[in-house]
Amino acid sequence: MPDTFSAPHAGHAADPLALLRTHLPDIAAAAALEDHDGAFPAGAIVSLHETGLLAAPLRLALGGLGWGSEPAGAAPLAVALRLIGRASLPLGRLYEGHVNALRLVQRHGTPSQARAAAQEARAGLLFAVWNTEVPGEPLSIDRDGRVMGRKILCSGAGQVARALVTARDAATPEAPPRMLLVPLAQGERTDLSGWTAQGMRASATGAVDLTGIEVGSGMQVGRPGDYGLQPDFSAGAWRFAAVHCGGLEAVLGAMRDHLRRTGRGADPHQAARLGQAAIASGSARLWIEAAALRAEAPDAGMEAVAFVNLARLAVERAALDVMELAQRSVGLNAFLRPNPLERICRDLATYLRQPAPDRALTEAAAHLLAAEAEPGEVWDIPVARA
Numbered sequence: 001m002p003d004t005f006s007a008p009h010a011g012h013a014a015d016p017l018a019l020l021r022t023h024l025p026d027i028a029a030a031a032a033l034e035d036h037d038g039a040f041p042a043g044a045i046v047s048l049h050e051t052g053l054l055a056a057p058l059r060l061a062l063g064g065l066g067w068g069s070e071p072a073g074a075a076p077l078a079v080a081l082r083l084i085g086r087a088s089l090p091l092g093r094l095y096e097g098h099v100n101a102l103r104l105v106q107r108h109g110t111p112s113q114a115r116a117a118a119q120e121a122r123a124g125l126l127f128a129v130w131n132t133e134v135p136g137e138p139l140s141i142d143r144d145g146r147v148m149g150r151k152i153l154c155s156g157a158g159q160v161a162r163a164l165v166t167a168r169d170a171a172t173p174e175a176p177p178r179m180l181l182v183p184l185a186q187g188e189r190t191d192l193s194g195w196t197a198q199g200m201r202a203s204a205t206g207a208v209d210l211t212g213i214e215v216g217s218g219m220q221v222g223r224p225g226d227y228g229l230q231p232d233f234s235a236g237a238w239r240f241a242a243v244h245c246g247g248l249e250a251v252l253g254a255m256r257d258h259l260r261r262t263g264r265g266a267d268p269h270q271a272a273r274l275g276q277a278a279i280a281s282g283s284a285r286l287w288i289e290a291a292a293l294r295a296e297a298p299d300a301g302m303e304a305v306a307f308v309n310l311a312r313l314a315v316e317r318a319a320l321d322v323m324e325l326a327q328r329s330v331g332l333n334a335f336l337r338p339n340p341l342e343r344i345c346r347d348l349a350t351y352l353r354q355p356a357p358d359r360a361l362t363e364a365a366a367h368l369l370a371a372e373a374e375p376g377e378v379w380d381i382p383v384a385r386a
């Protein structure tokens with residue numbers, strides 16, 4: 001298979017979200033078929049290319065829509081991530097990584113690196129960010145300028161064409177990591193055998209051994225430490241939470257389908273659970289919409305990080321609640337294949353596991369504790385600006 005997700009009619013639609021909606025039924029149908037180890041949503045990636053979504057994270061000047069790279073792109077990106085997550089959580093994970101990689105290259109790369117990445121994204125290449133590694137085994141660059149080591153939990157392993165990885169200089173291991181944009185061929189250096197997860201089986205999440213790659217000129221993006229710069233690093237969590245929110249809505253949809261099909265929806269217990277799930281779903285969406293605006297405001301600071309931390313945990317809580325309500329309403333069928341709830345709940349429960357949720361909560365609490373404003377107004381200012 002080529003490393004480019006070629007599409008016959010690549011380009012931008014007048015309304016990419018409307019075009020995306022026309023692809024969602026097919027994306028959702030494919031997700032049901034691709035629920036097995038080693039699977040990858042290649043057809044859905046082509047759909048994203050056809051709708052212009054692979055190029056959408058690029059700045060307007062680079063032929064994109066500014067999603068994730070310009071403040072005005074926050075709202076449409078939030079909708080896109082939610083819609084994609086609703087149709088396929090593995091695809092949502094992959095698209096979120098693609099958006100993040102292009103954002104980082106545009107923010108920290110040279111103009112020529114940004115132009116090259118833009119050209120590749122417009123041509124249908126899929127990007128990813130691979131930061132996770134085995135504790136104590138950092139990816140490093142040796143004195144001869146060669147990469148040593150591997151990354152783990154890499155979504156799209158063996159499939160993405162450009163991976164933005166973090167690596168430390170072996171000579172100065174205490175210095176913050178730098179970013180490398182690594183070109184990869186199909187299937188190269190990949191080991192998916194460790195991805196035995198309950199859900200997200202089609203995300204092709206695995207280990208990638210990058211040992212021996214020569215760090216060529218033009219591969220280094222930005223300066224050491226740029227990857228972890230705040231508020232960007234932590235506030236970017238709103239994007240995975242937006243995908244989670246879409247998954248939560250898919251669970252709510254499957255719950256409603258069941259109640260309609262079985263004629264049980266008017267039962268007061270069932271109606272109450274559906275209502276409770278609708279409240280949770282609506283709350284999650286409001287958190288995401290507000291978090292996207294705060295995180296992407298031009299003058300976002302650490303208050304945005306605190307708000308996004310709360311948003312991500314609010315969405316996590318809502319998702320856990322909606323899964324429980326749906327499973328209680330549907331009963332055993334919610335646990336039997338091929339009921340869509342069975343798969344979507346597995347995907348969502350797996351993807352909800354994101355780094356350091358306890359720290360996210362306690363740091364947000366510390367921000368509130370130290371803030372001078374009334375608790376109800378701590379996060380007001382960015383809203384007024386938005």
Ligand SMILES: Cc1cc2nc3c(=O)[nH]c(=O)nc-3n(C[C@H](O)[C@H](O)[C@H](O)COP(=O)(O)OP(=O)(O)OC[C@H]3O[C@@H](n4cnc5c(N)ncnc54)[C@H](O)[C@@H]3O)c2cc1C
Binds near residue numbers: 128132153205352356
């Ligand atoms: C589907 C999927 C795809 C992924 N794809 C990618 C990818 O493409 N690229 C990438 O870089 N990563 C990827 N990841 C990895 C992801 O970014 C996180 O590293 C991973 O999900 C962390 O999950 P965890 O539950 O092990 O987190 P942890 O942070 O280990 O949290 C587990 C628990 O431990 C607590 N905890 C955390 N730190 C401490 C501490 N120091 N002391 C005490 N308690 C602590 C947490 O609060 C939580 O309760 C992916 C993950 C998933 C699920």
